[in-house]
Amino acid sequence: MAEHVLSIKERKSTGKEAARKVRQQGYIPAVLYGYKGNRILSVAAKEFIKIWEEIGEHSILNLNIEDKDKAQVIVKDFQLDPVTKEIIHIDFLEFEKGKVLRTEVPLHVVGTSKGVKKGGILETFVRDVEIECLPRDIPDSIVVDVTDLEIGDSLHARDLTIDENIKILLNPEQVVITIGTPTKIEVPVEEEEVVLAEGEAPAEEVKEPEPEPEPETEH
Structure with missing residues (x-):
């Protein structure tokens, strides 16, 4: 650093x-x-x-x-x-100097996941990661490559790759990133109702008149 x-x-x-x-x-x-x-x-x-x-x-x-x-x-x-x-x-x-300290460093996401390319949604649950290390070992960020994540995949704190001199203080089971499935909401189309005034009868179906036969002509 x-x-x-x-x-x-x-x-x-x-x-x-x-x-x-x-x-x-x-x-x-x-x-x-x-x-x-x-x-x-x-x-x-x-x-x-x-x-x-x-x-x-x-x-x-x-x-x-x-x-x-x-x-x-x-x-x-x-x-x-x-x-x-x-x-x-x-x-x-x-x-x-020589004593460990606790601090937070940002999570830096790189790559475009396979799941996102298929329409999935990348959701990030952790923005900053709490760590413990010597001052000289504090990283500028923790880099996470999400390229291989498919829809439904999750990345946990235990999956973060970091130098062995640094201890991550998050719960190992903490979800850091997930690729969610897009939710489609279908809105039902309701048939339009005709409101009749009191005493009004429903309109009868109007039939088109049949065409009259053409008069015969002498040849």
């Missing part, structure tokens, strides 16, 4: 008003949850977003805290503005 350096500032003020001022200055309020204690930080929004778009949320970040301290972290959580969808808060989780 790639590692990237991110410059961080410490901040002393907390609360909504302090966080608002931090954002106005082009920074994102953040909290570092460290194994030695928690710290209140702020990170330059442009710098973080540039790295974020490049690596995503599951990569290791090396925090450079005012050139005085360093910490290896992953992004534990983040909050988005409900209107602008901009990141307005970040939680970093620090880890110790």
Whole structure:
């Protein structure tokens, strides 16, 4: 997994008003949850977003805290503005080298299954997979090839292929992906009923008049 350096500032003020001022200055309020204690930080929004778009949320970040301290972290959580969808808060989780940690990595589906080509529907029940491993072994994603899945086939957590240094924490019987059968719904066609007014008799069937015989002509 790639590692990237991110410059961080410490901040002393907390609360909504302090966080608002931090954002106005082009920074994102953040909290570092460290194994030695928690710290209140702020990170330059442009710098973080540039790295974020490049690596995503599951990569290791090396925090450079005012050139005085360093910490290896992953992004534990983040909050988005409900209107602008901009990141307005970040939680970093620090880890110790040589110690395993728990995190989630995305499931990446590749290939087009044989069942889908026959009209089946691919259904995904797990988007992120919880794993346990050393920080250096955290994968960017867990890749699943569905090419050979037919209609009715399912792939379980026990079927996921991953490095032996990584432990998947899902129940082995957890269904991850299945190829479902498309359901056809037939709508019955009802005959139109004729509603008669009170006292009105049903109309008799109208017969076409038989053609009159042609008059005989003398030759």
